[in-house]
Amino acid sequence: MQESTESGRDLTIGKRLITNFVVSEFFLIAGNLAIRVLNREGILPPWAVAVVTLVTILPMLLFAIGFFRMLRTDLDEMLQRIVLEGLAFAMIVFVPLAGFYVNARAAGLISSRLDPPEVLLLPSILVAIGVLISWSRLK
Amino acid sequence: MKNCLAELREEKNWSQGDLADQLGVSRQTINALERGKYDPSLPLAFKIARLFKRSIEEIFEPDEKPSKPAR
Numbered sequence: 001m002q003e004s005t006e007s008g009r010d011l012t013i014g015k016r017l018i019t020n021f022v023v024s025e026f027f028l029i030a031g032n033l034a035i036r037v038l039n040r041e042g043i044l045p046p047w048a049v050a051v052v053t054l055v056t057i058l059p060m061l062l063f064a065i066g067f068f069r070m071l072r073t074d075l076d077e078m079l080q081r082i083v084l085e086g087l088a089f090a091m092i093v094f095v096p097l098a099g100f101y102v103n104a105r106a107a108g109l110i111s112s113r114l115d116p117p118e119v120l121l122l123p124s125i126l127v128a129i130g131v132l133i134s135w136s137r138l139k
Numbered sequence: 140m141k142n143c144l145a146e147l148r149e150e151k152n153w154s155q156g157d158l159a160d161q162l163g164v165s166r167q168t169i170n171a172l173e174r175g176k177y178d179p180s181l182p183l184a185f186k187i188a189r190l191f192k193r194s195i196e197e198i199f200e201p202d203e204k205p206s207k208p209a210r
Contacts, residue, residue: 075165076163076164076165076168077164077168077179077180077183078164078165078167078168078171078177079165079167079168081177137176138171138176138177139167139171139176
């Protein structure tokens, strides 16, 4: 009984985190699309577009605060380590990859532009891969 | 690091969840500790030792690996 309660609590934390992340990521990407359309059509004045921009990042900001709080208070030391190793993995892969992209584009080797969904989703996908690798080592 | 956490827990007839609750960690952490996949922090090791009324050395045993000579 105790085991199922504990697992249930962990599951709730994970579920809440993923749901919040998906919702805030959706707001960010949908907001980006809306801003581009609004700018192109010139429907709203610049100050209103700036307000829309701020509104679209608010859910992600709240998610970031929630994530930081969860990391510090809800997770125990091993789960903290798993998440931090996931973040470190993402950093280790993302930074050289971003550096390569920037320089390769500057050198004219790559002509394609990255779209916001790719830019926004890649770090989170890398964190998820890093967490899975770390989790599988400790499982 | 080897340990006898599983034996100590079974002596008390506790589930992994029971032990996790008493130590304030997740059941997954207890599972990883018992299987020797995760080494606890010093505060957690002290907590475990206090709970079972043993010394840390009685519960945890370091892996015997020859250390590299200092250059």
